[in-house]
Amino acid sequence: MPLSYKARRRWSLIILVIGLPVYAVLAVNLVAILPALPKFLEFIMYVILGTAWAFPLKFVFQGIGQADPDAE
Structure with missing residues (x-):
């Protein structure tokens, strides 16, 4: 079942505001854990x-x- 336009807008906002900063912190920590x-x-990994x-x-x-394709 595909997501509606409103659901995709909400999920995209949640992903960009919450998910992307969390992912960035995890990515930086992952690169920091690796040996020098x-x-x-390192640039290529980032x-x-x-x-x-x-x-x-x-x-x-x-x-x-x-624009919302479902709106009339």
Whole structure:
């Protein structure tokens, strides 16, 4: 069952306000736990972790900036 437009708007707000900061803290802690890496590899890890959160949640954010398709 696909999410309605209103549900996707609510979930996207919750994800961006609560989930993304929590994910950022976890990602920074994950990189800090690893042994000392060259700066370039550390940068690559941050880029990968910084974009990886969006792919599983792509369906939630699709069409959020547009008008409500269910409204008349």
